[in-house]
Amino acid sequence: MKAPQVRSPRKAKGQGGERREEILDAALTLFSAKGLQAVSTRQIAEAAGISQPGLYAYFATKDDLIAELCVRAFAKLSTRMEAGKAQWTPTPEMFDRAMMTYIDFGLSEPDAYRVAFMVEKSHDGSFLSRSGGRPMAAGLEAFQGFVAMIADLHDHGLTADDDALRLTQTLWAGLHGLVSLLIARPEFPWVEREALIAAHIAMLRRGALK
Template structure:
């Protein structure tokens, strides 16, 4: 991956209307290029072309920055799933489309996906507490759309598993495994991508549906 530009020209005071977005963009680039835990707010401020105190006027901590990026990523995933739900019927074909919606999101927005799904925020729940649980709440909103679709399939008598929530979690984990590997290990000698994805979805369908 090409290293992001570390420093932008320092912006004069008074140009703050788009600054919050510039800070978020700079943070996402740095988090995607490096381990989140080694990126400092000073580096983010430099990449955004502002001072560190100016950054703190928008985000009090690095956790707040990470939380906002997570919330936005989950919101974009939810929007995609909501769009698919508007045309949803509980059929195997629509099952495949729902799986593809998740995969498309991860592969088309890998930086956002990486920060939301592939970064260990903390091992003790401290990140959740420090950010008021906002990322988890946003993630659950996206997940609940997925739950509703699998529940419809279950109600139609199409699923093997009698517990639709357990099935949803298994499917979510299966999708995440593929997407995270394709993002994290692009150098691996994968087979043709479209065929790989189609095969993975078919495998999930066979395991989930009668």
């Protein structure tokens, strides 16, 4: 005999802001565990303890949910980058701190990082247009903090690459590779994590700075 399906209890109406956060939390957990394409709005509604029509009162489509989660993730990264810029000076030591800021964000917010950076939003690239470009705009804003720091190092003659933007994108690719692997493959027999991160940053510094 098939066991009855257990659903989360429906919550009382009228808690707009709190309800919206519950929906976003449920969606983030499901997206992180199963991927964006495998999760339906019905599943999100059940996880949040509301009806599917109730979910649509807050988010008209699944793309709206995904876009909001991406924007929030990039906003958290932007906040961290801004805090780093407040203490910034163009030195190798501050270069290391900037690299660590990005790594810390990814490893302390793995679900947000996975949805923002590690899962394909749509197979045909149409998510950008359906979301009104909000996630891209938020991501570029966060990236500009990184660009400004590397550009400052370049202006002080400290970078090995004469194209500061190219160098910034190369560094980002290197950081993303490490962070995404540590998030996606925790079962791999990594060496001690802090030592691995320090060695990775040192390798990036040797390649980026004179």
